[in-house]
Amino acid sequence: MNGAIERYLADLDRRLAVPARYRRRVLAEAGDHLADSAAALESGGRSGDEADAEAVRRFDPGRRLAGDINAGWASAQARRAPAWAFVAGVGVLAAAVAAIPAVPSDAAAGGAPVVAAAALMASVGLQLAVVAGAVALLRVAGRRSAPVLGSADRSLVWRAARIGVGATAVAALGLLGVAAEQAHRSGSGPGRVVAAGLGMLAVLAAAGGRLRRPLPTGDAGGLDVGDPDVEVGEPGGIEDSGPAVRLSRRSPGAGERLARAGESLVTIVRSWPGAATALVAGLSAWGAYAHAEASRPGSLLTAAVETAAVVVFARVFGPALELLPGAAPPDGSS
Amino acid sequence: MRGMRPEQLKGHLDPLLLAVLEAGPAHGYGLIESLRDRSGGVFDLGESTVYPALHRLERSGLVKSESVTVSGRPRRVYRLTRSGNRALAEQRGDWRSFCRAVGAVLGPLAASGVVPA
Numbered sequence: 001m002n003g004a005i006e007r008y009l010a011d012l013d014r015r016l017a018v019p020a021r022y023r024r025r026v027l028a029e030a031g032d033h034l035a036d037s038a039a040a041l042e043s044g045g046r047s048g049d050e051a052d053a054e055a056v057r058r059f060d061p062g063r064r065l066a067g068d069i070n071a072g073w074a075s076a077q078a079r080r081a082p083a084w085a086f087v088a089g090v091g092v093l094a095a096a097v098a099a100i101p102a103v104p105s106d107a108a109a110g111g112a113p114v115v116a117a118a119a120l121m122a123s124v125g126l127q128l129a130v131v132a133g134a135v136a137l138l139r140v141a142g143r144r145s146a147p148v149l150g151s152a153d154r155s156l157v158w159r160a161a162r163i164g165v166g167a168t169a170v171a172a173l174g175l176l177g178v179a180a181e182q183a184h185r186s187g188s189g190p191g192r193v194v195a196a197g198l199g200m201l202a203v204l205a206a207a208g209g210r211l212r213r214p215l216p217t218g219d220a221g222g223l224d225v226g227d228p229d230v231e232v233g234e235p236g237g238i239e240d241s242g243p244a245v246r247l248s249r250r251s252p253g254a255g256e257r258l259a260r261a262g263e264s265l266v267t268i269v270r271s272w273p274g275a276a277t278a279l280v281a282g283l284s285a286w287g288a289y290a291h292a293e294a295s296r297p298g299s300l301l302t303a304a305v306e307t308a309a310v311v312v313f314a315r316v317f318g319p320a321l322e323l324l325p326g327a328a329p330p331d332g333s334s
Numbered sequence: 335m336r337g338m339r340p341e342q343l344k345g346h347l348d349p350l351l352l353a354v355l356e357a358g359p360a361h362g363y364g365l366i367e368s369l370r371d372r373s374g375g376v377f378d379l380g381e382s383t384v385y386p387a388l389h390r391l392e393r394s395g396l397v398k399s400e401s402v403t404v405s406g407r408p409r410r411v412y413r414l415t416r417s418g419n420r421a422l423a424e425q426r427g428d429w430r431s432f433c434r435a436v437g438a439v440l441g442p443l444a445a446s447g448v449v450p451a
Contacts, residue, residue: 060381071386072393076393
């Protein structure tokens with residue numbers, strides 16, 4: 001290979017934003033392709049240098065390959081993000097179930113403030129984790145048949161998954177607080193609580209590590225299909241020519257249609273943010289009050305704290321999860 | 335005949351690649367050549383566009399790749415999976431429905447002068 005192909009591959013290597021193994025594969029395939037193409041051109045009568053330059057021109061005339069590869073990889077990673085948030089949630093709950101029932105059931109009698117506060121932290125954290133996880137899952141499921149997730153969808157899925165894991169970590173602290181307090185009261189020792197804590201930490205670290213990867217920068221490439229809901233002919237459509245049938249997008253299945261129906265509900269929430277927040281806060285308060293009154297004092301305080309938590313979370317996380325109008329925080333992607 | 339613009343192929347490349355692989359395993363360069371030959375030169379797109387599509391199809395389980403030796407050199411070759419066969423059959427059906435609908439509106443190819451009667 002002469003300079004033209006080597007320069008192209010060096011530029012491609014610099015612009016790829018994918019893991020090392022996948023990068024090596026892309027560069028190898030590109031190099032092999034260019035070698036074949038140059039050989040064919042040379043056998044057709046061109047000089048070596050001309051053949052190499054022409055091979056590069058035919059291979060990637062718009063220098064879009066790096067962007068397309070990056071977009072495809074980012075899309076695949078974003079589609080896995082809800083799964084990691086789910087793993088974190090299940091892992092934390094499993095560790096909590098393993099730790100807390102080891103304590104005698106009457107250890108919570110008396111409604112110690114520390115236990116109540118820890119339980120509230122766990123409850124609020126889990127609720128936020130479920131909402132964030134549902135947002136991420138609905139977006140991924142609702143775009144299942146699209147070849148590539150658009151950049152706006154990827155951003156939302158990453159944000160929601162990170163919020164979900166963060167909220168799960170808060171819930172984990174609450175659950176460990178409940179377990180520790182009850183273990184202390186019953187005198188059963190810290191062994192199970194420590195083990196549960198280590199298990200939660202491992203699961204959260206694994207999920208957090210997977211979701212820590214920054215979003216790729218740079219353009220999405222020529223084949224980013226953008227928003228798959230934008231049909232040909234609509235203003236801002238990414239395809240302004242070609243047939244209306246988008247064969248690369250498979251027909252949406254039942255799960256995808258259900259997810260889109262769920263997102264339609266979110267659209268309704270966004271149209272009535274105040275009413276939606278008040279409704280959720282009211283339901284949450286009623287649930288907390290009904291549960292608290294059954295076994296613990298301070299039921300009104302618990303309900304008030306739940307209500308305040310819902311309102312605060314709606315204001316803080318609502319725009320980031322695109323549940324409420326407002327600007328989502330910058331996430332480092334361009 | 336003027337080649338189709340790359341933008342016009344957006345959204346349709348996947349089934350075309352699956353159809354070419356139906357004939358047998360191939361590497362990227364071979365796929366591009368087959369696509370060009372079978373379309374009579376109409377599908378003459380930037381050659382690198384097949385690779386993001388192939389990688390996407392592989393993640394979806396519609397194709398599978400492996401490293402084999404071709405002419406003494408290791409090459410990554412792609413082949414259709416059973417899921418890919420099913421997806422191709424489904425997309426062929428979609429395309430035939432689309433063509434029938436368009437043909438019903440535009441009229442037969444002979445009447446429209448596209449091919450001799």
